[in-house]
Amino acid sequence: MSESSKFDQINPPYRLLMGPGPINADPRVLRAMSSQLLGQYDPVMTNYMNQVMELYRALFRTKNHWTLLVDGTSRSGIEAVLVSAIRPGDKVLVPVFGRFGHLLCEIARRCRAEVHTIEVPWGQVFSADQIEDAIKKVRPRLLLTVQGDTSTTMLQPLAELGDICRRHGVLFYTDATASLGGNALATDAWGLDAVSAGLQKCLAGPSGSAPITLSPQFVEVVRRRQCVEQGIRTADHVDGDDEMIYSNYFDLGMIMDYWGPERLNHHTEATSMLFAARECARVILEEGLECSVARHQLHGAAMLAGIQGLGLEVFGDQSHRMNNVLGVIIPPGVQGEQVRQMLLNDFAIEIGTSFGPLQGKIWRIGTMGYNARKDCVLQTLAALEAVLNRLGFASRQGEALQAAWNVYTAGSC
Incomplete structure (x- = not known):
């Protein structure tokens, strides 16, 4: 830290926070x-x-x-x-x-x-x-x-x-x-x-x-x-x-x-x-509590479909997953932290890692609060696909966004 920087006004960089929380505030x-x-x-x-x-x-x-x-x-x-x-x-x-x-x-x-x-x-x-x-x-x-x-x-x-x-x-x-x-x-x-x-x-x-x-x-x-x-x-x-x-x-x-x-x-x-x-x-409550839950369910389902469209596996019992956070298994040969850093540095998107027995084994991607929106889901999927392709992971080109769009076409909130 330079001598003068501590007197600068706070001006944090823009981030799209798509991890397990915190998220971008409304x-x-x-x-x-x-x-x-x-x-x-x-x-x-x-x-x-x-x-x-x-x-x-x-x-x-x-x-x-x-x-x-x-x-x-x-x-x-x-x-x-x-x-x-x-x-x-x-x-x-x-x-x-x-x-x-x-x-x-x-x-x-x-x-x-x-x-x-x-x-x-x-x-x-x-x-x-x-x-x-x-x-x-x-x-x-x-x-x-x-x-x-x-x-x-x-x-x-x-x-x-x-x-x-x-x-x-x-x-x-x-x-x-x-x-x-x-x-x-x-x-x-x-x-x-x-x-x-x-x-x-x-x-x-x-x-x-x-x-x-x-x-x-x-x-x-x-x-x-x-x-x-x-x-x-x-x-x-x-x-x-x-x-x-x-x-x-x-x-x-x-x-x-x-x-x-x-x-x-x-x-x-x-x-x-x-x-x-x-x-x-x-x-x-202005939106309606049931509508809020349905919104989280819709965007969580679109993220899930998009991740599977990339050819990635998801973690855990999907019949009991949260609407707002998805565990994604890091594929063999891919450095999980490298992907997270490229998403952050090149796209200003943050996704999460995990703890304990899952540390380094899954990413956690959130679709919650103000970020439970179609544009946030599609931006994250497009950026993740680009990073994975850059690192040599052979994803099914374009299928992630198509799969997410299909969910949005079938459902609404």
Whole structure:
């Protein structure tokens, strides 16, 4: 860095972000973020907070009153939910089918939970019976799931798990960071007790705000711990140390007091991010949530057809793939990172690599949020075909775009 460059205005290069996220933010969201700031107790500001709660109830498909934002990236929402619910020694069950299941385990262990896992090979998901069998064996207090794991591009079915959890007295949480807005999610109908998400995937915003929704049962758990912290002992809670929430910033009881009618000071709301989150939800609901899911499905299907038209193989169980991220197996003799660098440097297009056992074995190509559009799909396929041909991979010339166009001709959103 030159001595003068640190004083230059920020002027990042253009990129078409077609990886697993983040993606290019919708210009309407960026405009909302540039709005002037307000005081955190200004009635206009608190009205915006109330509007955010209402808008995200519609996105999460819930009647939960406590539907709000945690200030921070999507991981802050995950931590707030787990830190506020898990007591030391609690048994939790985590079905792991990718990197982000391991993340839930790591956070739960920091909460001093007794963590139990079941695992399937990356590229597969769990049946409801597999999860119920593990619940019967472990008898956990919480089931911690990931709906869409971008490391494997797989989507875990959740619809049957709420009834299973209710039968066995288990709280049911899912991380919907990568899936909300682009894949079906029905919080109340599926019996979810807590869901957290992020803006930087299908919601077409920047990273930095984590929408969450909490069922009345989950709120009761949090409030019960809050009573113990405040010195109010009940017969059910004798050991105050075990009940204490070991976080101030991520204490959902305190955050709810801030978002509730009391407006008790907890933090200064991240105003620009709240504006962004509000606009993300408004844009999707204006389009229609079902239309947004259908749009992601259409463009994901066009990308899949185009990739197969190139003669490339896709990764994982395609009957359970996410609408918005596709795993592409790197063909023998092709250097995956060389392809990614040529796409970035010569076409300004970014696609993703992967992690763990899939590192260097697949590319991850996203079609989500503002980039779930025909022009983005066709540009990416054309550029990928050109790069692969340049590197000596014999693709079926022109078939990628024709295959994608065929999908667009057959479907609409």
